[in-house]
Amino acid sequence: MNVPLAPAARIAPRIAGCPKAMSYGPCGGVNADGTCEVHPSPCVFLTRELPVRWNAADDTAEAITGSITAAGLEIQQIARRRPLIFTGFPVRALQSSAVGPTADALAGSVDAVLSGDAGRSRVQFPPSYRAALIAATGLRLWMGFNARDRNRTALERELASLAALDVAGVHCVTGDHTQTGDRPDARPVFDLESTTMLSRARRAGVLTSFAESPAAPPIAARGARVAEKQNAGGQFCLTQYAGDVEEVADFVRLCRAAGSAVPVLPGVPLVVDREGAEVLASFHAAKLPAGFIDRLFAARDVRAEGIRLAVDYGRALLESGLMGGVVIAGGARLGEEAAYAADLAVVARELGGGS
Amino acid sequence: MSIELRLRDASAHCPKHMVYGPCGGVRADDGCEVPGLRCSFAADPHLLRGLAFAPADIDPPDSARDSGDALPVAPRRPAATVFAARVAQGTVITADLPVLAAGAAVVSEAGARLAELTAVIAGEPPGLREALSPTHRALLLTAAGATVIAGITCRDRNRVALEGELAALGDLGAAGVLAVTGDHPSSTARPDAEPVFDLDSTRLAALVRRTGLFAAVVEQPAAPAISFRPSRLALKARAGAELGILNLCRDIADLARFAHGLVETGAAVPLIASVPVVTSRAAAMRLGGLPGVALPAEIVAAVSTADDTIEAGIRAATAWAERALAVPGVVGVHLSAVRDEDDTTGLAAVDAVAHTAARIRESAAA
Secondary structure (H helix, E strand, O other): OOOOOOOOOOOOOOOOOOOOOOOOOOOOOOOOEEOOOOOOOOOOOOOOOOOOOHHHHHHHOOOOOOOOOHHHHHHHHHHOOEEEEEEOOOOOOOOOHHOOOOOHOOOOOOOOOOOOOOOOOOOOOOOOHHHHHHOOOOEEEEEEOOOOOHHHHHHHHHHHEEEEEOEEEEEEEOOOOOOOOOOOOOOOOOOOOHHHHHHHHHOOEOOOOEEOOOOOOOOHHHHEEEHHHHHHHOEEEEEOOOOOOOHHHHHHHHHHOOOOOOOOEEEOOOOOOOHHHHHHHOOOOOOOOOOOHHHHHHOOOOHHHHHHHHHHHHHHHOOOOOOOOOEEEEOOOOOHHHHHHHHHHHHHOOOOOOO | OOOOHHHHOOOOOOOOOOOOOOOOOOOOOOOOOOOOOEEOOOOOHHOOOOOOOOHHHOOOOHHHOOOOOOOOOOOOOOHHHHHHHHHHHHOOEEEEEOOOOOOOOHHHHHHHHHOOOOOEOOOOOOOOOOOHHHHHHHHHHHHHHOEEEEEEEEEOOOHHHHHHHHHHHHOOOOOOOEEEEEHHEEEEEEEOOOOOOOOOOHHHHHHHHHHOOOOEEEEEOOOOOHHHHHHHHHHHHHHHOOEEEEEOOOOHHHHHHHHHHHHHHHHHHHHHEEEEEEEHHHHHHHOOOOOOOOOOOHHHHHHOOOOOHHHHHHHHHHHHHHHHHHHHHHHHEEEEEOOOOOOOOOOOOHHHHHHHHHHHHHHHHH
């Protein structure tokens, strides 16, 4: 059906055949064999010239003001003296009473918490309401933000509120397609995508980050994609789990070779039970360090071994001297989110968080 | 073609993917609010009688139930109970939030000044550009002492995002939600935004009720198919709506005709009549001259000829409200302030609304 619309402002064209209608692909959902996360067909970006260059004309509004929230300034100050230690923020979806216990467990051990998306519970409180709840606990929040469920109008209003609520940073991801996760009935929106949200978030006055999947094809082109996201306004790169320390280091070198200086904060998986291992295994393009799952399942005390593995891996990443910090996260068993948060806090403290 | 198939066809041709159409944007000539299209629902009243609400339309899929994270069906929340009691008493005065700025301080100040109203309806009207998020505004207004009905449209969020908004609004203590489909982006201040329309007002109202919030909806008495409009509100009531706010009518007779038609459907939905609060000559002239804007002639005339336009606007709105409240089935009024161009924060409009509400309460008590 032809609905006449005002001329679109975007300059880089959307690519026909991408289920997320992306311009700046490929996303992190490309399978190892080059197929799409929702289609058995090959990702349409893999046959194109990459990276897709950031076109500043996509940023239709006035120049970035340079104002940053108070929490964002604190994060910048910490980043100048040591690596940043972020953790996930495990809570049951739609339960404000769960925020306090998780926050108590993490207070004093982390520099910021990343409140993200979950495939098994797509319905979540809106970002700004989560920010209001978490801000009340005194923790610095790094808010996960995706383009799947809201168009640019709704996203920009969320960003305005996130800045007003003193969020430290916004993690701009395109988001999994609705065909993955527990709500395939919802309409996929994807009016914006990671790259086009970054400039908007910067304008709103928050620090920005983006995701990259170092282990997803086209692996060699991922560094250049990071450089383009930096051009679009991205300030930190939070990676998907990307394998052994040397593999992550190779990715950082790939970014540097492509001209990107953004600090890279790789994911450090913390698994304390078998359910957590299963959740982790379900993540698209996640690559765990060699032997990780085997060591975990061989251990008599899975929880103690999981904490030990996370601390060792995190420490090795930081000792490489190439990382801007780490993000410790993983899957919590339903109903045991606060206990899992306490384990996250142990790892975070060991790695120097909160100091 | 069966009626069911023809309805599905109408839905497929609607730029807002309405299932329970037609929306309130239908022009007098059956044209769509999106220029160049014709309304696929309005032309055939016989077809519209085939519409029936199916609760399964808003059920989450099995996958969401299996994961244990489907939107929970909640009992009526305390703030919703209080508002429902005011509706039952027939003493409702609501108002739009005429604040167009994105500043938290202005929203809080407006909330404090409107705390005496039965509820502030904080929505996302088509002219709004920069704004805070719906839940953030509801938090600010509630903290300032106002009762909040959040106006939520289906324009900018899919059903997953909408369910999250409803859960948050219930959690933060909003009384209810005004469930509207919303204008197509092509007729808003954000024409470049992707039109989402995963749900429509009828299905959203049903979700609102499931969440334990008070469910209000809008109906447009003057839009085609005019004879079907009361039945459409009755349909929304079957889906869960508990209150119908009628858009501006040019004439009390239009209001009375709609209220009478609603009685004939057998649905006992309480009604609220919209009352424009116009306090400047420029606004009266500008709106009075626009086709399709149903501004009552009395109000335009009163404000256009007065020396003290604010007092004249408040008095004219109060008089109109008294006449509307005399119509059987009308339990209250919804004040809609027309903001002056030089009222940059909207707080002057907020004050005009607050004064009008006080005047209406005095006159009702007398």
